[in-house]
Amino acid sequence: MNLLVQTSQHDLQDQIAITGSKSETNRLLLLQALFPNITLANTSNSDDSEVMQKALKGNDEIVDIHHAGTAMRFLTAYFAVNEGREVVLTGSQRMTERPIKVLVEALVQLGAKITYEKEEGYPPIRIIGQKITANKVSIPANVSSQYISALLLVAPKLENGIELTLVGEITSVPYIKMTLALLNDLNIETSFVGNVITVKPKKEVETKVMTVESDWSSASYFFSLAALAKTASVSLTSYKETSLQGDSALVEIYKQMGVSSKFEGDKITLTKQEGFEYKDITFDLNNTPDIAQTIVVTCLGLGIGCHLTGLHTLKIKETDRLEALRIELTKLGANISVTNDSLTLVATKDIKEEIRIDTYNDHRMAMAFAPLALKVPIVINNADVVSKSYPDFWDDLKKLGFLVVQKWSFT
The missing domain is CATH 3.65.10.10 (Enolpyruvate transferase domain)
Structure with missing residues (x-):
């Protein structure tokens, strides 16, 4: 048109x-998938958020997120820790040209099982969900903050949480702080000191309405x-x-x-x-x-x-x-x-x-x-x-x- x-x-x-904010909505949709007693209000009506919601609620083996970059990053982490679930995560032609290697390598450091279906470093990727017990990982700090947020969002459900070291100058700090603030709203313990971010594990959160x-x-x-x-x-x-x-x-x-x-x-x-x-x-x-x-x-x-x-x-x-x-x-x-x-x-x-x-x-x-x-x-x-x-x-x-x-x- x-x-x-x-x-x-x-x-x-x-x-x-x-x-509602697409950035906040997609973070909260992932947290709601991890903690189903959260209720969301004023969520985004964007394509990206609808794709994210469909992927989280669906049971398909192939998950196509089209052009939604946020969904690609967040879902890579989500499916990596979803024990026993196997999916192929893919998207549009442009999405297959957008790098995912930094996030994949960080998740693999933690014990995730992720392989590339075609070109190394790029979607589509095959993910077999694992129970993650390791908690120390490092990631370049000047990459997309969505890689960092993806790790932080799933951290409460890891057995030992996460201690994430950011190497170099940090990009898009407000988006990282947004992620941590949403975790804090659910009484999930976090800290961000220097270049090290920690998120403590939490099995359950209290029932709550989160307004975007x-x-x-x-x-x-x-x-x-x-x-x-x-x-x-x-x-x-x-x-x-x-x-x-x-x-x-x-x-x-x-x-x-x-x-x-x-x-x-x-x-x-x-x-x-x-x-x-x-x-x-x-x-x-x-x-x-x-x-x-x-x-x-x-x-x-x-x-x-x-x-x-x-x-x-x-x-x-x-x-x-x-x-x-x-x-x-x-x-x-x-x-x-x-x-x-x-x-x-x-x-x-x-x-x-x-x-x-x-x-x-x-x-x-x-x-x-x-x-x-x-x-x-x-x-x-x-x-x-x-x-x-x-x-x-x-x-x-x-x-x-x-x-x-x-x-x-x-x-």
């Missing part, structure tokens, strides 16, 4: 309800819309001022792009600041790489430059996000350069019109570029890819006055 997105509405006023906070990554597109509109007052629910999600850094980041944020109860209201003086920005996104696409597109729309670092994990996401950004922003007339872990955008006031944005099977490419419709009409190819994390995105844009129609060309 290709969508033409445009608007003559430059004053954005509305309230949008965003469903709405997704901050999904909120990022509304920060971008508020920044690019002439005037804006957009309210989002349900959000906490003290959040477990690293992407809540959006509040401080977008303050430097003319957007103020006000919390009232579980609502956050984004307002465009009048008379704001824009200037080029520099951010280290080592802890929040998922919002890089949104930020750089916002900068293009504002006519300012940016230098973003800490982006090395973007190369192994749904696509090579750095290369995809370089290609698509260049189409729009941007002067952008990328390295293995950074990107630099040179300020320009000119944005080319009648451009079709390719999304590379990446939900964030579709949603990050959509706010540019406030500047020029834009076609988003394969726009239904947003269902991976935010199925209601295009409907929510319509609520703000955008015209969103299925179209193959600008004529």
